[in-house]
Amino acid sequence: MSHEAFYRITYGLYVVGSGDGDRMNGFVSNTVFQVTASPARFAVACNKDNFTCELIRQSGVYSISVLQQEARADLIGLFGYKSGRTVFKYETVSYRTGRTGAPVLLEDTLAWFECRVVQTIDVGTHMLFVGEVVESGVLPCSEPPLTYAYYREVKKGKSPKNAPTFISSPEPERAEPVRASLPKYSCAICGHTYDPAAGDPDSGIPPGTLFEDLPVDWCCPVCGAAKSEFSRDS
Ligand code: FE
Numbered sequence: 068m069s070h071e072a073f074y075r076i077t078y079g080l081y082v083v084g085s086g087d088g089d090r091m092n093g094f095v096s097n098t099v100f101q102v103t104a105s106p107a108r109f110a111v112a113c114n115k116d117n118f119t120c121e122l123i124r125q126s127g128v129y130s131i132s133v134l135q136q137e138a139r140a141d142l143i144g145l146f147g148y149k150s151g152r153t154v155f156k157y158e159t160v161s162y163r164t165g166r167t168g169a170p171v172l173l174e175d176t177l178a179w180f181e182c183r184v185v186q187t188i189d190v191g192t193h194m195l196f197v198g199e200v201v202e203s204g205v206l207p208c209s210e211p212p213l214t215y216a217y218y219r220e221v222k223k224g225k226s227p228k229n230a231p232t233f234i235s236s237p238e239p240e241r242a243e244p245v246r247a248s249l250p251k252y253s254c255a256i257c258g259h260t261y262d263p264a265a266g267d268p269d270s271g272i273p274p275g276t277l278f279e280d281l282p283v284d285w286c287c288p289v290c291g292a293a294k295s296e297f298s299r300d301s
């Protein structure tokens with residue numbers, strides 16, 4: 068089996084949210100797809116271990132926020148790599164409670180949908196929730212939607228372990244231009260690699276900054292892990 072073949076499939080990236088009024092949570096999903104047009108229905112795959120999976124099963128509703136291409140890394144880190152069982156993810160972001168009761172993320176979002184579950188399919192590690200669209204809208208944003216390919220290749224993101232597309236073998240390395248051999252460091256939590264040649268411009272770290280010279284309070288731009296969670300690549 069070729070793992071590389073799996074990387075030829077294209078996906079978008081979304082924040083799928085659910086809640087019952089008291090509790091709410093959301094996670095980054097790349098497996099959101101429209102399955103029928105009339106009535107308009109989507110399918111969303113959700114790992115059974117995810118808190119959001121539990122909430123969708125209980126509430127029977129979910130929201131989909133379509134992320135824009137330049138969505139903030141810390142937003143993706145918050146929704147993609149933190150557990151809603153320990154962090155209230157909506158505390159620091161802009162959202163509203165939708166008609167269905169599901170939270171709709173409004174930051175870095177191009178468009179949103181609210182769905183009511185009409186079919187639930189157990190597919191092993193994940194549940195597939197087919198939902199009928201009950202509300203949708205667009206938000207003013209000129210950026211294109213974020214694709215999984217852009218996230219991997221430009222933003223250097225990796226799949227969280229609960230993603231249906233997570234592959235436990237090392238992801239194939241992309242060809243990179245030859246650079247000075249400055250040591251790279253990778254995050255133990257999310258796999259993000261700090262490349263000194265690129266720096267971390269979003270955090271004001273200029274290209275050429277060695278990992279050792281990063282401020283002590285610097286943290287992973289993807290998942291927010293502390294600098295101490297990084298180890299040198301072999
Ligand atoms: Fe990380």
